[in-house]
Amino acid sequence: MLIEERFQRLTPHRREHIERVTAVMESLAHAHHLDRDEARLAGFGHDLAREMSRLALLDEARRLGLRLGREEEQEPVLLHGPVAAAWLEQAGRGTPSVWEAIRYHTTGAPHLNALGRALYIADGVEPGRQYPERQKLLDLALMDLDAGYCEVLRHTVVYLKDRGFAPHPDMLSALDGC
Numbered sequence: 001m002l003i004e005e006r007f008q009r010l011t012p013h014r015r016e017h018i019e020r021v022t023a024v025m026e027s028l029a030h031a032h033h034l035d036r037d038e039a040r041l042a043g044f045g046h047d048l049a050r051e052m053s054r055l056a057l058l059d060e061a062r063r064l065g066l067r068l069g070r071e072e073e074q075e076p077v078l079l080h081g082p083v084a085a086a087w088l089e090q091a092g093r094g095t096p097s098v099w100e101a102i103r104y105h106t107t108g109a110p111h112l113n114a115l116g117r118a119l120y121i122a123d124g125v126e127p128g129r130q131y132p133e134r135q136k137l138l139d140l141a142l143m144d145l146d147a148g149y150c151e152v153l154r155h156t157v158v159y160l161k162d163r164g165f166a167p168h169p170d171m172l173s174a175l176d177g178c
């Protein structure tokens with residue numbers, strides 16, 4: 001299936017989120033001299049698998065030969081990034097840097113490429129998200145990509161811990177690198 005087709009099948013709610021993330025990606029690309037087409041494609045592709053059921057994600061991940069860790073077995077929603085990245089790669093759309101960005105957009109990762117740091121930020125600070133620090137985090141990220149990435153990671157880890165969720169190991173090691 002074409003990725004445009006996958007996009008059209010998403011709910012309006014998700015498509016609007018994707019459009020807002022893509023717009024933030026354009027701003028971050030402009031501010032930090034990232035490739036605009038790669039930035040747009042990373043935004044466009046990141047949530048294409050987000051509305052699949054947990055079972056369908058597990059099946060699709062296995063079909064695509066993706067690595068399943070204990071966290072992914074327990075929470076298959078974590079697979080929506082890796083699955084979408086594999087779809088783009090198999091379709092020959094984008095570059096390794098776009099696929100890496102999409103693969104890690106949910107958790108972040110240590111040594112993540114600049115496009116991936118931008119996508120992690122954009123997903124967290126797009127204007128549809130409503131929390132008091134949002135604009136401040138976006139402004140910081142527009143000035144300093146690494147500082148923005150680290151602050152959004154920090155914010156997410158606190159948010160998760162406050163609600164009794166254990167942050168993914170990739171997220172913790174990403175934050176360790178800050």
Ligand SMILES: [Fe+2]
Nearest residue numbers: 021046047123
């Ligand atoms: Fe997203």
